[in-house]
Amino acid sequence: MAGYVEMYRLGKTYDTPNGPAVIVEDFNLNMTKGEYVCLLGHSGCGKSTVLSMVAGLNPITSGGVVVANREIDGPGPDRGVVFQSPCLMPWMTALDNVLLGVNQVYSHGTRAQRHDIAAYYLTLVGLGSSLNKRAKDLSQGMQQRVGIARAFALKPKMLLLDEPFGMLDSLTRMELQEILLEILMRDKVTTLMITHDVDEALFMSDRVVIMTNGPRARVGMVSHMPFDRPRVRADVLEHPEYYELRGEMIQFLEDQDHKKLKADAAKLEAMKTESESTLTEETVS
Numbered sequence: 001m002a003g004y005v006e007m008y009r010l011g012k013t014y015d016t017p018n019g020p021a022v023i024v025e026d027f028n029l030n031m032t033k034g035e036y037v038c039l040l041g042h043s044g045c046g047k048s049t050v051l052s053m054v055a056g057l058n059p060i061t062s063g064g065v066v067v068a069n070r071e072i073d074g075p076g077p078d079r080g081v082v083f084q085s086p087c088l089m090p091w092m093t094a095l096d097n098v099l100l101g102v103n104q105v106y107s108h109g110t111r112a113q114r115h116d117i118a119a120y121y122l123t124l125v126g127l128g129s130s131l132n133k134r135a136k137d138l139s140q141g142m143q144q145r146v147g148i149a150r151a152f153a154l155k156p157k158m159l160l161l162d163e164p165f166g167m168l169d170s171l172t173r174m175e176l177q178e179i180l181l182e183i184l185m186r187d188k189v190t191t192l193m194i195t196h197d198v199d200e201a202l203f204m205s206d207r208v209v210i211m212t213n214g215p216r217a218r219v220g221m222v223s224h225m226p227f228d229r230p231r232v233r234a235d236v237l238e239h240p241e242y243y244e245l246r247g248e249m250i251q252f253l254e255d256q257d258h259k260k261l262k263a264d265a266a267k268l269e270a271m272k273t274e275s276e277s278t279l280t281e282e283t284v285s
């Protein structure tokens, strides 16, 4: 079935000193317009690799990505990206940081219109009274709000979030999760978000996709979230399916862990046998 976003047979091979390393292979995922998908998987399986290929920041080795009927071939303003650290210009104000992108994308608009767009999104993320504060004087949570406002202000067709709340304390994290959901209720941007947090994935997404362990990682498990929107945290936690879904995801991740441990043990055994036979050969000669 064709989707608004299509990742088809997506693959990535990195060149390494030990030869080519196939990190992602045959990764297939379609998303409907406005859908929110969370991508989970063990550390190093290839989540950021997938997201950076969709962002157009990492060349695709095989397969492809289509966003709104257009095959992507590099980065573009149709895809807004938010990383764990927002990478702001520290000496510039919150407003000017957002305006950097807005001025490029809305070059046809007047100065006042561009200002209003940037100020609007900064106000939505709760920074209405800090527009003129320099980025370096903002807390980590406030900086991440600027990053989110900057991404939305460009009116992207797709939002790509790579652990956007990973560096925040749990209270700020919960607050920003809710702000993000609120903006998405208005703007309905198709969103792919990487997280390590199963509960965050359950609370935020329409669908959770878990990758298999690499090498050659692909989609391993897909779960649909049955929770109503707008999401209310207490209702989600009390939903009769919440703990069942959570348990299935954790079980899948644990199974992947066991497979990895087994593979690591086999690799160690092979190395041990190899070094023992080398030693025997050396002793004989």
Ligand SMILES: Nc1ncnc2c1ncn2[C@@H]1O[C@H](COP(=O)(O)OP(=O)(O)OP(=O)(O)O)[C@@H](O)[C@H]1O
Pocket (backbone or CB within 6 Å): 014, 015, 016, 021, 023, 041, 042, 043, 044, 045, 046, 047, 048, 049, 050, 214
């Ligand atoms: N430029 C590169 N060259 C070679 N190998 C790379 C490169 N970038 C990433 N890798 C390797 O690809 C694998 C997947 O990395 P990636 O960052 O995509 O994983 P991840 O699932 O996002 O990890 P994490 O959850 O820890 O952020 C890792 O083994 C990593 O070392």
